[in-house]
Structure formats: C-alpha cells, structure tokens
Amino acid sequence: MTTGYSKRNFLIILSAPSGGGKSTIKNEILEKSEKMEYSVSYTTRAPRGSEKDEVDYFFVTENKFLELKVKNEFLESALVHGNWYGTSRSFIESKFNQGKHVIMDIDIQGAESIRKSDIDSVSIFILPPDLEILEKRLRDRGTDNEESIRKRLYNARKEIEKISDYEYLVINDDLNDAVTEIEAIIKAEENKVKRYNKIESKFYGG
Numbered sequence: 001m002t003t004g005y006s007k008r009n010f011l012i013i014l015s016a017p018s019g020g021g022k023s024t025i026k027n028e029i030l031e032k033s034e035k036m037e038y039s040v041s042y043t044t045r046a047p048r049g050s051e052k053d054e055v056d057y058f059f060v061t062e063n064k065f066l067e068l069k070v071k072n073e074f075l076e077s078a079l080v081h082g083n084w085y086g087t088s089r090s091f092i093e094s095k096f097n098q099g100k101h102v103i104m105d106i107d108i109q110g111a112e113s114i115r116k117s118d119i120d121s122v123s124i125f126i127l128p129p130d131l132e133i134l135e136k137r138l139r140d141r142g143t144d145n146e147e148s149i150r151k152r153l154y155n156a157r158k159e160i161e162k163i164s165d166y167e168y169l170v171i172n173d174d175l176n177d178a179v180t181e182i183e184a185i186i187k188a189e190e191n192k193v194k195r196y197n198k199i200e201s202k203f204y205g206g
C-alpha cells in the first residue's frame with residue numbers, strides 16, 4: 001500500500017504513424033482509468049458537428065490564440081492547414097493539481113517540443129508489427145484514397161526514424177496487449193523516486 005504518499009502526476013505523450021492505432025489506444029486508456037484525463041488543446045478552427053467547446057478543443061479566435069501564445073500558454077503550437085493548434089499548459093497543470101495524469105496523442109514534432117519543455121512527461125511510440133500491416137490497416141479503415149495511403153506510408157517511414165527520441169516503444173499487434181503494456185509503463189513511471197513528494201519527511205519528520 002502507498003497510502004499517505006503523494007506522487008506527482010505527469011503527461012503521457014503517444015505518437016504513432018497514421019493508422020498505428022494511437023487514438024483507439026488513447027480512448028481505451030481514458031475509459032479504463034479515472035486518474036487519466038485527455039489533454040484538451042486550443043484551436044482557431046471552427047467546431048465541427050457535435051464538437052463541444054472545452055471538451056474537444058478550446059475554440060478561440062486567432063487574436064485570442066496569439067495573445068495566449070505570447071503569454072507562453074502553449075507547450076507547443078502548430079499551424080495546420082491554416083488553423084492554429086496548441087497544447088495548453090494551464091489545462092495540463094490544473095489536471096495535475098487535481099491528482100490526474102494527462103494523456104495526449106501528437107505528431108513527432110509536437111512531441112519533441114513538449115519533451116523540451118519544463119513539463120514532466122513520458123513519451124511512448126506505438127508501432128504496428130510491420131509496414132504491410134500498417135498498409136492493411138489504412139486500407140481497411142476505408143477513409144483514405146490511394147494517394148493519401150501512399151503519403152501516409154511515406155510519412156510513416158520518416159516518423160519511424162524518430163523512434164529513438166522516445167522513451168518507450170509499444171508494438172500494437174493486439175490492442176489489449178498494447179493497452180496493458182502502456183498501463184504497465186504508467187505504473188512503473190508513477191513509482192519513480194523523483195515522483196514521490198517529500199518522501200524523507202514521511203520518515204524523519206519536518
């Protein structure tokens with residue numbers, strides 16, 4: 001039992017090639033653990049369909065976004081297809097203060113910026129067993145045309161070159177196994193000595 005010990009929470013970064021299964025894995029982990037929160041980003045794009053403000057994104061104007069950017073609110077930000085997106089520092093810190101870990105899926109550049117920031121994070125790369133399986137998953141998904149599939153496979157090779165920047169690698173052969181492995185990584189990371197608060201005072205007082 002670790003009753004009475006307080007531990008610091010951290011950010012879990014998931015990256016994977018498109019079709020690698022990171023969204024499914026992320027959703028599964030969020031569903032299974034009350035201690036886990038999804039990182040809600042800011043964006044300047046308009047909400048789509050049933051998307052809700054503060055749930056899917058914080059939807060803001062470009063002026064507001066740039067104002068927040070200047071104030072160092074974003075751990076990283078990027079212009080994607082003409083719209084700004086940014087990972088919110090204050091959102092993540094408020095979840096840490098509520099005793100939660102925060103999980104996010106992000107591309108390799110975003111992950112690199114976050115690793116360089118002062119936020120405590122653990123980065124995990126998720127990979128399908130091989131490129132043939134990745135291609136099959138992209139085709140089975142039925143959402144991409146041939147050109148888009150080719151582009152995603154090309155990008156996957158580039159992304160895979162960055163694996164050594166990550167702390168952990170999980171092969172997503174079986175979804176349940178991949179989720180179990182990520183849960184084990186989170187458990188081990190929670191027990192790192194650096195994440196216990198004031199361990200000495202528990203024994204020596206003061």
Ligand code: 5GP
Pocket residue numbers: 041042045076077078080085086087088105106107110
């Ligand atoms: P969508 O508009 O379809 O929700 O997202 C468009 C793209 O923006 C996706 O590739 C998504 O991963 C990326 N994106 C969403 N939030 C963030 C963020 O906070 N930072 C960065 N760098 N990219 C993001």
